[in-house]
Amino acid sequence: MSRIKYIFKKEFGLYFISPIAYIVISIFLLVTGWLFFSTFFLYNQANLRNFFNLLPITFSFVVPAITMRLFSEELNVGSYEILLTMPVTSLDVILGKFLAATAFIVVMLIPTISYPVMISFIGQLDWGPVIGGYLGAILLGAAFTAIGLFASSLTRNQITAFIIGMAICLGLTLIDKMLILLPKGILGLLQYMGADFHFQNIAKGVIDSRDILYSLSISFVALYGTHIVMQERN
Amino acid sequence: MIHVEDLTKYYGDFCAVNQINFDIEKGEILGLLGPNGAGKTTTLRMLTGFIQPTSGTIRVKDLNIYRDTFEIKKILGYLPESAPLYHDMLVYDYLIFVSGIRGIEKEKRPSHIHHLADLCGINEIMHKPIGELSKGYRQRVGLAHAMMGDPEILILDEPTSGLDPNQIVEIREIIRQIGREKTVVLSTHILSEAEATCNRIIIVNHGKIVADGSTDTLKQSASGGHLEISLQNADLKSVREKLMPIDGVEGITQLDGEGYLHLRINCKSPPDIRADIYREIKKTDWVLLEFHHETKTLENIFRELTKEI
Incomplete structure (x- = not known):
């Protein structure tokens, strides 16, 4: 456990040493803030639904950018050899990195709390869906982080890792939007696989164990895949 | 360990x-x-x-x-x-x-x-x-x-x-x-x-x-090696006569040297034949000026062992 803690600390610290963290956070806030407030006053409704509606799409781009370096850089520089010959298991490394990136996403979401706070001054805000939305955002962020980590373990090129991660995340987000083209039999399954579908449930304020389980199972599968890839490398 | x-x-x-x-x-x-x-x-x-x-x-x-x-x-x-x-x-x-x-x-x-x-x-x-x-x-x-x-x-x-x-x-x-x-x-x-x-x-x-x-x-343990000796009061022919019969000596060549004989003795090692050579020289009236055992450098050994065949 303490070994995961040290890897977590190292990875989390590394985000803030390089300027990447600040750039990613700025871009995220700029894009979500602009998309949200450009239509907010047209709807004239005191809720955050629009913000949360767009979150799976923005996360599909932002999260892989956060996770792309986690393994690719280590493999490229060769520091993975140094890391793994210390008394740690590859599971410690994976979990430490996963938790660090998830924590970074939480940090990235913190400034957006100013949106509901501001809205609560100008209208009647229902805090239930907002809290649900943030919970869903963290779960979604964790699931996408696991996917990004998996993509990063596949290649030593960070750009490739970013594109693979983005493709998988975007695929999961959009899968239930393309159901019109498909036969009825597999509709339920595909809808269940859609990340957006589950996220919107939570964002409405409905906390269903199935939606939470979905995020956890995506995270688990992706982390397990990462574990297998890293084992195979040796 | x-x-x-x-x-x-x-x-x-x-x-x-x-x-x-x-x-x-x-x-x-x-x-x-x-x-x-x-x-x-x-x-x-x-x-x-x-x-x-x-x-x-x-x-x-x-x-x-x-x-x-x-x-x-x-x-x-x-x-x-x-x-x-x-x-x-x-x-x-x-x-x-x-x-x-x-x-x-x-x-x-x-x-x-x-x-x-x-x-x-x-x-x-x-x-x-x-x-x-x-x-x-x-x-x-x-x-x-x-x-x-x-x-x-x-x-x-x-x-x-x-x-x-x-x-x-x-x-x-x-x-x-x-x-x-x-x-x-x-x-x-x-x-x-x-x-x-x-x-x-x-x-x-x-x-x-x-x-x-x-x-x-x-x-x-590396094969080969050689001795270098310098002798006064001796000539190449008689040295060859005396020393060549010693078991292990493969050849004797003359190197430079003025007023004395500077020789290189190629030998198999092991066995160590330095004692035999010294004993043989002692029997004569040659004056031994120098007796030096040249081992192969690690570099030679390395090249010998790892060269492409």
Whole structure:
């Protein structure tokens, strides 16, 4: 456990040493803030639904950018050899990195709390869906982080890792939007696989164990895949 | 301390290490010597548990590399080739991170790190990002990393590659210092380095061990060698008559020399024939001015053992 803690600390610290963290956070806030407030006053409704509606799409781009370096850089520089010959298991490394990136996403979401706070001054805000939305955002962020980590373990090129991660995340987000083209039999399954579908449930304020389980199972599968890839490398 | 048996590693079809066997005793400084691509790094990586052998066993103390990888990692410090460290981190932060993973108690960390910094001479660069360091300093940080937590065994992959002569001497001095208490395995393709730092050398070529022993035994066991003698009051013909019959003498040639005879005697070794030659000379009225045993240099041995056939 303490070994995961040290890897977590190292990875989390590394985000803030390089300027990447600040750039990613700025871009995220700029894009979500602009998309949200450009239509907010047209709807004239005191809720955050629009913000949360767009979150799976923005996360599909932002999260892989956060996770792309986690393994690719280590493999490229060769520091993975140094890391793994210390008394740690590859599971410690994976979990430490996963938790660090998830924590970074939480940090990235913190400034957006100013949106509901501001809205609560100008209208009647229902805090239930907002809290649900943030919970869903963290779960979604964790699931996408696991996917990004998996993509990063596949290649030593960070750009490739970013594109693979983005493709998988975007695929999961959009899968239930393309159901019109498909036969009825597999509709339920595909809808269940859609990340957006589950996220919107939570964002409405409905906390269903199935939606939470979905995020956890995506995270688990992706982390397990990462574990297998890293084992195979040796 | 370390027992290696029938160790083999294939990369696809390519056989990098081919059934090698050796034992390393506690307190030895072992040099793994060989040309590029001989399988040195692969062997070291298997010793650290970073890559899995295709077949064969490695035992460190009583631990098995397959089953107790984690326990082995605890007593082993490793410096990979060219010290690939985290470029963005400060040296001090990095060493703190390593000391945490190595499980050193929080109160002891600063003093342990300062001790290592003194030993490796990195005191004045502790506040710099690793990426800005010169190669020599990075190597020293890597060495400090490897020694963190006082592991019993140190494995160093080309610890002096890319350093300038002064730095090489310093790093060697550090390694010799460590070697007094710990078991050190280092790889190199520089012969003088192995000769200067190691008390035992294993030469590998194409994944096989071609020689194993201390520097002295290696030199002695190598075929050939010659004696040089200088004689006064003698002529080449009579010297040949007297000395050629001695068992082991293969040929006598004259070298330069004014007023005396300077000869080179090619001989098989072993056996050592110096005593026989001296006795033969004593019987005559020659004056022996010089008697010198020229052993083969390690360089010749290395070239002989690893040259392409």
